[in-house]
Amino acid sequence: MAKVEVAFPKVSSDELTVNLPVWRTGKYKVLPTADGVRNFVAKDAKGKTLDWTRTETGSWQVQLNKPSKVTVSYNLYANELGTRTRHISSTHAYLDASAVFMYSPIFRNEELNIELKVPKKWKSYSGLESESKNSFVAPNYDVLVDSPIETGIxxxxxxxxxxxxxxxxxxxxxxxxxxxxxxxxxxxxxxxxxxxxxxxxxxxxxxxxxxxxxxxxxxxxxxxxxxxxxxxxxxxxxxxxxxxxxxxxxxxxWNVKAYRPAEIANYDYQHPKLTELLWLAEGSTSYFQNQLLLTAGVMTPKEYFADLAKRINSNINKPGKQVQSVAESSANEWTSTGGDYAHNNSVNIYSEGYMASLALDMSMLNDTKLKHSYRDVHRELYRNYKLPKGYTNDDVKHIIKGLTGKSYEGWWKSHISEPSTLDFKSLLANAGLKLKFGKDKVYSGMSLSSDSLKLARVSEGSPAWNAGIGAGDQIVAINGLKVTASGFNKRLEDFKVGDSIEVTAFKDDKLQHFEVKLSSKPEGKVQIKAVEKPTKAQKAFLKAWLGIDWPFDAKGQYLKK
Known part of the structure; x- marks a missing residue:
């Protein structure tokens, strides 16, 4: 628990609106930040208690009889470590201002001083400028919100x-x-x-x-x-x-903090703002993260390709990519819930945004004969669309057209505005690469919860789905014999592709029997390897794409330098 006190300058009106944000930057979800607030008190310059009312989530309305400075104080429950909002223990405190420090819209642009009262042995750190030990200064509330404080041992x-x-x-x-x-x-x-x-x-x-x-x-x-x-x-x-x-x-x-979509360029801390471009803000960052490691020599090419293969395999086995576009996923991020429904009907801004970035990168390299890549788009966004300006769909397409000399309206529609299924064979072939799948094994489409026979999800169109089995069903037996959570997948391996098995399960608390005809799925990890006889053009593409040369061995494995 923390005691927080916020002192506001002189208020000339007869009321003061005080807010605590309902979401924090970097997480596009409404959070119950105000639920941790207790013993809210407002006082005027003479220490007289002022009346107040709650007007909406994260909003307090303080009444003044005459112009005065106002101080509000409150107790704050701080045990939200996993949400990265506020957490206080015997050894530290992590403070994200959006869940800790209240603000008033009329003073949002005023300079702020933050003073912490913490144990003597604690040390405090932040991206904010520090005036003295355990104190910081921020030019305005927006900078404070985006500069968390870590204090402790x-x-x-x-x-x-x-x-x-x-x-x-x-x-x-x-x-x-x-x-x-x-x-x-x-x-x-x-x-x-x-x-x-x-x-x-x-x-x-x-x-x-x-x-x-x-x-x-x-x-x-x-x-x-x-x-x-x-x-x-x-x-x-x-x-x-x-x-x-x-x-x-x-x-x-750079990508989000220096430039971001126009709809969220100016943060509204009390209300969600939807944008179709979170795939670019988050998914493109996911796409670039390992390339930066590769360039820095922190990740090996072999590790890079292993991660890419894993991501491609996940995309291939994602039914939701045929239902939801990456633009819709972006706009839906504030209300997305995940789970079985999302697996079959949705994509997410990170993984699908990664794939959209991959496709756009390779398309631009081809269209410009390796002169420009998707990195150049971000370079232009940083040059010309820094905050508070923000960028739109049309702005991004304008940049791409300027770099490639081609309109990307059609590409944008088929890859961004509409659900997209990528041809990874063709994409990888640009760089002389190919996917290698393992041997086929039996496939049911059922995925268990972590420690029980309750199904976490069932892939749409899979054998189990077609048989009428769904997420939440509790498996009891296969062909009349009891199965366990630890032995479920091993039991399925007793059968061959094309075999029909009887799955007994509780569905809506009723014991039922389902006939499941097993199909096939590649076994083991998907790998990315080199083609047998790469061309000069493919080698040049790899170099332009990832900045690495072509030392592959005869088995298609990348050799360490």
Whole structure:
């Protein structure tokens, strides 16, 4: 629990609106931030208590008898670590202003001073400028909202890269190697000049929470917060997940924080604002994150292609891509719920935005004979559509036309405005690459919940779907014999493609029997390999696309230099 006090300048009207945002930047969801507020009190300059009423979610209306300065105070419940809004423990406090500090619209552009009263041994860090220990200053509320504060007992390192100052702050113990993290962050941070003309910051702070379960990350104006379970740093696959996330959030410093869609260029903290371009803001960042690691030498080509293959395989097996466009997914982000319905009827701005970016990148490279790529679109957005301007669909298409000399109206309609199914064979062939699938295995379309026989989802059009089985059904037996959660998939492997099996399950609490005719699906991981005899044009395309040369072996594996 925290005690928060906000002092406002003299108010000349007879009422003052005080707000706490209903969402935080970087997460396009309405959050119950105001639910943690208790004991709200408003006082005038003489300390007299003022009357107030709640007018809507995140809004308090304070009544004044005469012009006066106003101070509001409240207790704040702060145990929302996973949402990256506010969390206070015996060793730290993480404060995202959107869930901590109230504001008034009439004073939104005023300079702010923030003072923290914390234990003596605690140290405080933020992308904000610091006037003294545990105090910060922000030019306005918008900067404060986009500059979270981490205070407490933590590990801290400073480093420089390409003339900029960087800090790494880690709260929590774990199996991370802080020297390796610093070395890799330095490599990543020093590559940005190859992508954009300059930097929108002089100092950048990487904040990391090594936790007991929370995971995720959020970009901010000149900082980021990354959360990962404390023992998920040592294994290479886990470390790659972490460092890829760091790359993703760093890229956001340009894509979203320096330029973003016009509909959300000026944040409305009390109401959702819809845009069809979140796929570009988030999905393109996902697309670029590993390319930045590749350029920096933090990720190997083999690791890059393994991740790309995994993403392509996920896209191929996503029924929702035939139903929802990436533009609709963007506009729907505020109300998307995930789950079985989303799997069969939706796409998300990250994964589908990644694929749209891949297709656009390769199309532009082809249309310009490798002269321009999708990176150039983002370079132009940074040059000409910096905040507070914002960009529209037409602006992006105008930039593409200017770079390629071609109208992309038709491409935009078939890949962005309408559901899209990509031809990955043709796309990869541009760079002399191909997909290699494993042997076929039996396929039912059923996916279990993590620790039970209750179905988490059933893929539309799959054998189980066609048999009438759906998400939430509880599997009991196959061919009259009991099955367990741990042995379910192994049991299916006892059958051949084309076999019909009887699945017994509780559906709506009624025991029912379903005949499922098993089909096939490639077994094992999908791989990206080189074609047997690449052309000079394909090698040149690979170089222009990813910046790497062509040392593949006879088996199509990329050789380390």
């Amino acid at each position: 933590s590990h801290h390192r400073s480093f420089k890269a390409d003339g900029r100052n960087y800090e790494l702050v880690i709260w929590g113990e774990g199996n991370y190697n802080i020297d390796q993290i610093v070395a890799d962050l330095k490599k990543i941070s020093g590559q940005a000049h190859r992508w954009w003309d300059n930097y929108p910051f002089k100092r950048y702070v990487y904040m990391v929470h090594a936790t007991s379960g929370a995971r995720g990350a959020t970009e901010h104006l000149n900082s980021t917060i990354i959360q990962l379970p404390r023992f998920m740093f040592r294994e290479r696959k886990d470390y790659l997940r972490f460092i890829s996330t760091a790359s993703h959030e760093f890229i956001h410093t």
